[in-house]
Amino acid sequence: MEFTPKNRATVQNMPKLPYAVEEALNRLRVNVSFLGSKVKKIMVISSAPDEGKSFIAMQLWRQMAEAGSKSILVDMDLRKSVMVDKYQIVREDNGKILGTSDYLASDDTLDKYVLRTNIGAxxxxxxxxxxxxxxxxxxxxxxxxxxxxxxxxxxxxxIDAPPLNLVSDGEKIGSLCDGALLVVRAGETPKAMVRNSIRQLERAGCPVVGIALSRAKGAANGYYHKYGNYYGKSYYGKGYGYYGKHGYYGYGTEQK
Known part of the structure; x- marks a missing residue:
């Protein structure tokens, strides 16, 4: 059923990113668009906390919206969400923001909770x-x-979902999605944990459509470390095997 959001909001604290970061995100956006028309619901998830998945989810949504693709970002990290405060999301009428958990616990219609924003479409x-x-x-x-x-x-x-190794929420959410973008922290996330995450997602019926490596070392001025960066080199090297199947996205210098 088609609907029109009843409330408008402004994202007041969307950071201005360096050119290299914007270009990396743009490449990620283009690669996602190549997945085809049947891939519409994409869960952005990580194996462990602090791998940059919320940043990627927000910035990928922004890029798609600014490019004119009608897009929505759904915060499903219901246990530990920081989106509203971090990005200073404020309703234009200064009303209270009612979010995902409020909606799912109510009998209301979706249009009362979705916010039309100042970010493109x-x-x-x-x-x-x-x-x-x-x-x-x-x-x-x-x-x-x-x-x-x-x-x-x-x-x-x-869909911004909670890390897989903490709770089972991601598998439940993933079962309703067309695919997952798995965020992996370069040099930190154990290979075995990544493999296990892929198996968990595939078992839930949510294929991994891409892998984003985040927070590569050697980024200029520490900026990338702060915001999370993605590079197009296979960090895990020979024998890891899944990059050819799932793909990887990003930028940066090759790890030695």
């Missing part, structure tokens, strides 16, 4: 109220019907 469904155990919300039929409704209204739905 981009809408947001942020999460404001963190909850200790969202399992019931994730297992309910409402989440499945919500994703179907988003599928009808947007070219791309990007």
């Amino acid at each position: 981009g809408d947001l469904l942020p999460n404001k109220e963190n909850i200790i155990n969202p399992s019931m919300l994730l297992e309910g039929q409402k989440l499945a019907s919500t994703f179907e409704e988003l599928d009808e209204n947007y070219r791309y739905t990007f």
